Amino acid sequence: MSKRKYVKQPLSEWMKGEGPDSDVVISSRVRIARNIRSMPFPMMAEPQQSQSVMEQLLDVAESGRLNGLGQLERIRLSDLTELEKLVLVEKHLISPNLANESRNGALILSPNEAISIMINEEDHLRIQCLCSGFQIRQAWDWASKIDDIFEEQVDYAFDEKHGYLTSCPTNVGTGIRASVMMHLPALVITGQINRILSAVTQVGLAVRGLYGEGSEAAGNLFQVSNQITLGQSEQEIIENLHQVARQMIEHEKAARTKLLSESRPRVEDRIRRSFGILTQAMIMDSKEASQRLSDIRLGVHLGLIDDVKDQTLNELLVSTQPGFLQQTYGEALSPEQRDMTRAELIRSRLATGS
Amino acid sequence: MPGMRQTPRNAAFYENREWGKNGAAYLRNVRQGKGRTHPGNASRVSIHSLLSGLLDFEATKANGGTKQVGLQCENCGMTYTQFSKIGRFGCSHCYKQFSERLDPLLKRVHGNTVHVGKVPKRAGGKLKTKRDIDRLKKEMQGKIEREDFEAAAQLRDRIRELEKEMNG
């Protein structure tokens, strides 16, 4: 196994297209923010302090206490190129903040890439668990167990009133951010999406695009997450998100059924056009790619397209991103070459159907 | 839905997370005495000022209208003014140092001010020990009043053990 597998291959656990409701939910994620008592948060830490935070947290992985997760990779961000960091961001294994801002940043990664533990991000420790499909409770269970293991070794910044203390007051208390990534094309096509998203934000949840804050909901992908971290228990937070996501899934499924029964010719036409374009086009920018791949995904789940796997579509989500294309085909790609390479990659993946 | 707040959260505060990336650079410059760097673009500046507005508003309210200057964390050196500019604490002690101004802000962001979730096992253990010590002290007092000095001495030793355990 190559040392650089995690930057060379697109496949991560979350892309497998498995798990409950994977026809709507692509992935479920929980991340827990923790800090070490008395140590300045990464933003205020002197280099030797963040160095010692890094060593202390990497030691927990070194000690064998996390061996239940398999053979862990321990990666210092300073050992990666800018491009390799970008690829890890595109795979959702690290945050842009860790890639761009951290000093003495590090990453502990499980072999299936479902667990990624970031060190010296905005907080000293961020434990992320990323599952395929609708498995938000499972993601919390895993993340919480890893949290317990670190807690045996590390004196966390915690107080009875405010809970786990974090660099940003929006994370204090439980320190958890739970999110569900959903593909909602039928709600978009039938014009129901705005009403639903506004209802979702009214119950204290946030909606974002594929690449988090500020990213557009390209490809009909929506990420729904909790905003409140203080005054609700982790179970409440997870259950609230679970309930709301459950309702969104049911609405999307109902809208799909309605689309098929009421406007099948138009929907089928749209999907087949996109399939035709993706299997023939020579130049494909990332925006068009994500829109048309969304059509293909819908086609697969409506039973209109056979032999394209969810896993292929999920891998294409990542492997058609700019960083990943450059990683695979060379750093010096011009924007047009990049669009040509993207088109070629999509053609070949859809042709083999694997 | 039970247990869910029906009002939207303060959007400006959350959007702030976006330029928070610049916060690190800002703070480094503050520490190195380079003065203020402006966040990258116009929209970031406006979000920035929205957040500052929110935090300043809370600060003013907490002090009955007069803005207090010089509130600073003894552990990491961050001032409340810096915190209100970047929306990030410098260390866990900042929560104590700025506590008088914190609750209105937390209330606004989370609708709550008190944690009800998970507790570290170790902190949980300490809490339990503290309660045990309080209980034993009461018991010891009772023994002394009843002039059962032997039992009181045993309790005293047990209390010392627990205190050692808790501080060690």
Ligand SMILES: [Zn+2]
């Ligand atoms: Zn501080």
